[in-house]
Every structure is written in C-alpha cells, then in structure tokens.
C-alpha cells in the first residue's frame with residue numbers, strides 16, 4: 001500500500017511505484033540505480049516527495065507520497081522491539097532538486113532511530129546529488145544526527161551498507177544501557193470532533209481538557225490538541241482527510257508516539273489511523289480502561305477491569321495490534337494480572353465467561369454482606385459524584401479515615417465503608433465510591449455494575465460536586481444520567497458543593513439551580529461539615545416511618561422478616577394476629593401496606 005496524498009496520480013505510475021514492494025536490492029547497497037530511477041521519475045511526474053522505508057535485507061517495506069515539501073514517513077513496525085537502531089532506513093526525494101536534509105528529516109531520523117536518512121534531489125526527472133544523515137553519539141552522550149554530503153549517486157552506491165550500519169551500532173552499544181534506563185513519557189496528541197448536532201454535554205474544549213487530565217493521569221505528556229467540527233464522523237478515519245494530514249504533520253513534527261481520540265473508535269478506524277500515522281492510536285474508553293487497570297487493587301476491581309478490557313477488545317480485534325503492535329508496552333497495554341491481552345477471539349470468549357463466573361461468586365458474597373447490613377438496620381449513605389470532586393477527602397474527614405485522596409482522576413476504584421455517628425448519635429454507614437466521568441465507557445459501566453450499584457442500595461446519596469470547576473453544572477448532569485442508568489436516579493439526594501474555600505474575588509462560582517437539598521462545604525477547611533452532618537441526619541430520618549401492622553398468625557415468616565428489617569416498638573397479640581408498631585424504611589412500608597392498620 002502507498003500512503004499519503006495519491007490524488008491525481010495516474011494508476012500506471014502508482015502501479016510502478018507499488019511494484020517496488022516486491023523488489024529486493026542487494027543487501028549491502030544503501031540504494032540501487034533501478035530504485036532511484038523509479039523514485040526520480042515519479043517525483044518529476046507528480047512534483048511530490050516520494051519516500052520509502054527499506055529494511056536490513058534490502059526489502060522495500062513501505063512507500064509514502066507527500067507534497068513538494070514533505071512526505072509522511074511510511075510506517076515501519078517492530079520499532080519497539082529493537083533497542084538500538086530501528087533496522088530501517090528512509091530514502092526520499094526532494095522535487096526542488098536540492099538534496100540538503102530538512103530539519104524535519106533530521107528530527108524524524110533521530111526520533112525513529114533510523115539506520116540512515118537519505119534524500120535525493122531530483123531535477124528534470126534525473127537524480128542530482130544525495131545527502132545522508134545517521135545517528136551519532138555526541139560528546140555529552142546524547143544522540144544526534146550527523147549529516148554528510150552532498151554525494152554523487154555513484155559514491156553512495158559504493159558504500160557498503162552492512163559494515164556502515166555495523167559501525168554505528170558498535171558505537172551505540174555503549175549507550176544502550178543508558179537508553180534502557182531512560183523510560184520516557186509517552187508524547188500524546190489529543191483529537192476531538194464536535195458534531196454539529198451534538199448530544200454531548202460538555203463542549204469540545206472542556207472535553208479535550210478533561211481528556212488531557214486523563215492522559216496526564218495515565219502518565220503521558222500532552223503536546224498538542226486538534227479539534228474539528230463536522231456534520232458526521234468519517235467512517236474510515238473518524239476525522240476528515242485534511243485534518244488527518246494536519247495530524248500526521250503535527251505528529252511527525254512533535255515526534256508524538258500516541259494519538260488519543262476523545263470518542264470511541266471502531267476497530268477498523270483504529271487500524272486505518274495507525275496505518276497512516278504509524279503510531280499507537282487509542283480512544284477515551286481505552287485510556288480510561290488503562291487508568292482503571294493501573295489503579296485496581298482489590299481482587300474484584302482487577303477482575304472487573306480485565307473483563308471490561310476484554311469486552312472492549314473483542315469487537316476491535318481487526319484493528320488492535322496491527323501497526324507497531326502493542327508489544328512496546330505503555331498506555332493502552334496495561335492490564336491486571338500482568339497477562340498479555342489475548343488476541344484470539346475464541347480464547348477471549350472463554351476468558352470472559354470465566355471472569356464473569358468469578359465475579360458472580362464475589363458478588364454473591366457481597367449480597368450476603370448487604371443482607372447482614374440490612375439486618376443490622378443501619379442506614380447507608382453513599383458518596384457519589386464526578387471524579388476528583390472530593391468524595392474521598394470528605395469520607396476521610398467525616399470518618400477520620402485515610403482513604404487515598406489525590407488530585408488524580410479515578411483515585412478511588414474500590415468502595416470503602418465506615419461507620420459514621422451523626423449529631424443525634426444515630427449510626428450510619430458511609431460508603432466512598434468510584435467517581436463518574438463524561439463518556440464513561442459502556443463496557444466499564446457493565447463490568448463495574450456491582451460496584452457502581454452500591455449507590456442503588458443506599459438510603460441517601462451525597463452527590464459531591466466540585467464547585468470550583470467551571471463545568472460543575474454539566475458534571476452534575478453527567479452524574480445524574482449515570483445514576484439514572486444504574487437505577488438510582490430517584491434516590492433521596494443531597495447535593496454537596498465542595499471546595500468552597502477556593503472561592504475568592506477572582507474565582508466566583510455560579511451555582512446551577514437544582515431541586516434537591518443542597519449544602520456548601522469545604523472538606524479541606526471543614527467549613528460546613530457540621531451543617532452537612534445535620535442535613536444527613538434530617539434526611540435519613542425522612543426515610544423512616546412508624547406504622548402499625550397486623551400480621552395474621554399463619555404469616556409467621558413475615559413477622560420475623562419485619563423484626564429483622566425494622567425496629568419494633570410495641571408488640572401485642574390480638575384475635576386476628578400479631579399487632580406491631582414498627583419503625584422502618586419508607587420503601588418497606590409500601591411492601592407491607594396490605595397489613596397496615598394505621
């Protein structure tokens with residue numbers, strides 16, 4: 001395949017160029033005259049750069065066509081596997097006739113650790129001179145590109161390539177150890193598309209800012225953002241051709257090795273993009289999964305992440321792992337259990353089944369705990385909210401615990417429960433939970449359902465909002481939508497605006513209007529905490545009622561269930577059955593309303 005701008009090039013020329021993929025040169029030659037003649041000819045006819053990658057066996061591995069100034073570098077694989085040089089050299093033409101290597105050529109050679117970078121000037125369909133550049137270790141033990149030339153083509157053909165490359169590698173061996181030590185951050189470019197009829201809550205800039213936070217949390221360095229407005233997404237590449245070119249250029253110029261899209265990509269989009277860009281392409285879902293994978297601590301959390309990852313991979317098998325196969329490690333390849341993520345469909349199905357079974361077991365166990373809690377009849381208060389809103393900080397300050405709270409997204413994955421004593425001495429269980437985010441991947445919601453559903457069993461939700469975030473109104477909507485999806489949308493809720501200590505003259509908060517009870521606090525300065533405790537007390541009380549029921553004598557099981565689930569205040573035996581006065585949850589009262597006599 002030829003990558004790049006092939007528009008307007010005649011088929012016969014493309015065919016001739018493509019035939020090079022079946023051609024093999026002498027392995028000791030940098031280049032031979034036959035290949036040069038074809039490159040020069042096509043360059044002349046199209047007035048564009050033609051660029052090829054050649055491997056150590058003399059085989060032409062890939063071909064790219066650019067414009068008159070530059071060409072996207074054709075992709076090469078197995079880059080990550082080699083430690084010293086990539087094992088590929090690039091030869092490209094300059095339609096200007098001048099063979100001097102450009103800055104971009106030199107940085108690309110350096111960054112891709114090419115065996116050699118060579119440019120050939122082309123004039124009137126004939127090669128003029130050639131320049132070469134290769135890696136050299138400088139005095140300060142850094143790599144840089146050494147440029148040589150111009151040479152005539154005869155001089156180039158005379159060079160014995162195998163011994164030439166051998167020399168470079170010998171020199172570099174010394175530094176190999178240092179390179180291995182130096183684990184670099186992945187350099188990422190973020191890409192977002194805003195559809196003209198978008199349903200999305202966050203606008204594109206905020207969404208990309210959030211994606212940046214996610215990328216940083218995953219350990220990447222964000223070096224660029226690209227956005228596009230479109231009517232609909234491009235089936236093959238998600239973004240339009242022009243944007244793709246812009247992205248490829250930025251990628252090459254900044255030497256990014258990771259592209260992250262803000263929306264879910266299909267398997268074939270990932271494959272197409274990786275093929276053109278030559279680097280790893282992820283989407284927001286994969287990034288979030290990766291963060292979850294590196295955060296999961298409990299057995300259940302790990303199993304859930306693994307399940308979500310497999311479910312994400314299954315429909316994308318065609319796309320994942322084609323170019324620069326993910327053997328290189330880094331973001332998007334991490335998973336619990338250190339297991340290499342499988343690529344075989346049947347095997348994945350089996351693993352999914354297996355994981356689901358294991359998770360069911362754990363869930364059953366939790367179900368038991370839940371029943372026991374209900375028996376103890378202690379009300380449950382769950383902290384929910386957008387990631388980084390301050391849930392864990394509030395949890396810690398209310399219960400004097402030390403759950404990890406940090407300025408990272410998804411710091412908490414596993415729910416933690418502690419007892420909390422309210423000002424009226426009533427005991428409740430406080431649960432800290434995993435945070436929500438816009439565009440939370442569906443596979444993740446499904447895999448984490450049992451964890452997320454903690455909210456469903458709560459008597460009261462404390463919906464924590466980061467009031468210092470300019471997007472708080474939208475974040476509230478996102479949380480409400482997810483709660484609804486989890487079947488907890490109608491729960492008794494207090495909205496807690498947190499971080500009010502950040503409010504000052506510069507930073508004024510604009511609170512959205514909401515119908516729920518609200519409290520403003522600072523978990524850091526503890527302002528408003530007392531007020532919050534009182535609000536919890538009032539709202540928990542709200543949920544319980546005292547009723548009088550009469551249970552027929554043949555319904556002994558119901559009577560004992562009531563004893564378990566509520567607080568019996570008075571019990572008396574009448575002709576028709578046992579009459580009890582009982583304090584219990586509103587939802588239960590509904591259930592037993594047939595026996596009610598009050």
Ligand SMILES: Nc1nc2c(ncn2[C@@H]2O[C@H](COP(=O)(O)OP(=O)(O)OP(=O)(O)O)[C@@H](O)[C@H]2O)c(=O)[nH]1
Pocket residue numbers: 385386387388389390391392393394404405406407408409410411412413433434435436498499500501502521522523524525
């Ligand atoms: N200024 C200020 N910062 C706060 C306050 N509460 C929390 N933070 C900070 O906000 C960041 C996130 O807090 P966490 O408690 O980890 O947030 P979380 O909601 O548990 O986040 P996830 O577990 O990632 O969903 C931390 O850096 C906290 O120190 C507050 O009242 N004021």
Ligand SMILES: [Mg+2]
Pocket residue numbers: 391392393404405411412433
């Ligand atoms: Mg937390």
